[in-house]
Amino acid sequence: MIRTLLPSFLAACLAFTPLAAQEAQWRHGAALLGEPKYPAGFKQFDYVNPSAPKGGLVRLGAQGTFDSFNIVVAGVKGSPEQGLSLVYETLTTPSFDEPSAAYGLLAEAFSYPEDFSSVSFRLRPEAKWHDGKPVTADDVIFSFEALKANSPTYAFYYANVTKAEKLGEREVKFTFNEKGNRELPQIMGQLTVLPKHWWEGTTPDGRKRDITQTTLEPPLGSGPYRLKNFDTGRNATYERVKDYWGSDLNVNVGQNNFEEIRYEYYRDATVLLEAFKADRIDFRSENSARNWATGYDFPARHEGRVVLEEFPLRASGVMQAFVLNLRRDKFKDERVRRAFNLAFPFEELNKTVFYGLYERVGSYFHGLELASSGLPEGTELEILEALRDKVPPSVFTTPYKNPVNDTNEAVRNNLREADRLLREAGWEVKNGRRVNAKGEPLSVELLSSSPNEERVFLPYKAVLERLGIGVTVRSVDDVQYTNRTRSFDFDITTGLWGQSLSPGNEQREFWGSQAAQREGSRNLAGIADPAVDALIDRIIFAKDREELVAATKALDRVLLAHNYVVPQWTSLKQRTARWDRYSHPDVMPRYAGSAFPTVWWYDEAKAAKTGAPR
Secondary structure, three states: OOOOOOOHHHHHHHOOOOOOOOOOOOEOEEEOOOOOOOOOOOOOOOOOOOOOOOOOEEEEEEEOOOOOOOOOOOOOOOOOHHHHOOOOEEOEEEOOOOOOEEEEOOEEEEEOOOOOOEEEEEEOOOOEOOOOOEOOHHHHHHHHHHHHHHOHHHHHHOOOEEEEEEEEOOEEEEEEOOOOOOOHHHHHHOOEEOOHHHHOOEOOOOOEOOOOOOOOOOOOOOOOEEEEEEEOOOEEEEEEOOOOOOOOOOOOOOOOOOOEEEEEEEOOHHHHHHHHHOOOOOEEEOOOHHHHHHOOOOHHHHOOOEEEEEEEOOOOEEEEEEEEOOOOHHHOOHHHHHHHHHOOOHHHHHHHOOOOOOEEOOOOOEOOOOOOOOOOOHHHHHHHHOOHHHOOOHHHHOOOOOOOOOOHHHHHHHHHHHHHHHHHOOOEEEOOEEEOOOOOEOEEEEEEOOHHHHHHHHHHHHHHHHOOOEEEEEEOOHHHHHHHHHOOOOOEEEEEEEEOOOOOOHHHHHHOHHHHOOOOOOOOOOOOOHHHHHHHHHHHOOOOHHHHHHHHHHHHHHHHHOOOEEEOEEOOEEEEEEEOOEEOOOOOOOOOOOOOOOOOEEOHHHHHHHOOOO
């Protein structure tokens, strides 16, 4: 049984009652806005099967390779972070049937003041590393400092943390440089904790370990799995830890059910699909419309040994788009950017390339209640009114709509409008080429990391060339693509931003001015706009759900009105294929898609009919 922090009746009374400033209010869990669903002492999450059997093997596919098990500094070819998330643990863990709630994992409780100016975590006394040593406050501080010092992403993520201090062997406190940011305590709860004593020790052959370097030494963790064996760059197998300290925690009941989880690495997406069909991979999410429509016509599927299933995506919104690099002068004019949207032949691509399986992205929060629509009203209108002189006038008068190119007439009309906008922006057509007053041609490079994207880029190229725009399509390898996008060395590339039901600090990284010129940031477009910054802050410091939704819709509306990107396509379903050896609970988590393999288990009866994995 898990030890509760307070008697249940007292916890219920005190869960969100303000206390004196000097008195710590320890919590078993918290929601970003409102109260968490599960009370102190809850037995399990509602979406798990507490009687799920333990055992069996599941093989998962990954595209790419790896040359390091150090998550602090990824190697040139990357580290297998999917598998290492089974080895390491965080201070808190989310539930999958409520938005933005966190419950104690390595930490038995956490506490923060009413102004959210700091957060303290109290570690579980039973939390142990796989070598039997306890997880300590020193480990937490070491992990925070190592990640912040060696990773640009984490440096930005933890930029608001001014101090990390040890208050006791099992208690650590993080102090923030701003008040009212209710997301910061949850951000610190997501900290991956690493073993200080192991990283400061020596390898079996006597070499001192260095957390700033890549390594293929199997890592020491505290999680439900440990690395069993691996073939560098090809596969890695993780085995369930029999004496795992947290096996009976309420947040773990009914999970971590597989005896072994193996990741098989393939460099090519086509080979990855063939590996699944050859029964070398058990489960995959299918992101290709063509594959979903035509790629699973093989005997095992007709025999029922392979199952295709779609799961709704309710918790994740998305903006996927062609990103126009605003750091280039040619994209600074909003009329030019709109012209590129008018030319995009989505409807034709959806019919001929995507088998009609996609819808056009129409919001930076597409698929969520946070997406703007119609004209602003109520709280959203009040927020925008305060910025009226800093936002495009159209946000008050004209709902944003993507152009539609579903008929020949529509295509002609949109191209005429694109031509008009380009001419207004100073780009005339001379001798078939679009040029400015200096005679400089308007030319762009479409940059991708996969030749598969050419099936989309080439039709888009053909339409842009009808406008007199010179277009080059360039596919480069993963390393070169990463280097070029990190340094913003591109004209147009594809960007993808996942969004949650409770957006917050990550919006600064996506669209904030400070991130615009910081290499490696997610602000690929280079957006640096005071109104956008102000709206992001309004989201971060929202006092309740109503204000958060209104501020997010306002941000969405302003970003769309500036035409920073050319929205692409998406599907609000997770398409999955699996060999029929596995089962899941009758009630699935609302906000986690398939949640594979987290809440699934190996089904011996199904495997007997399908055949055991090899």
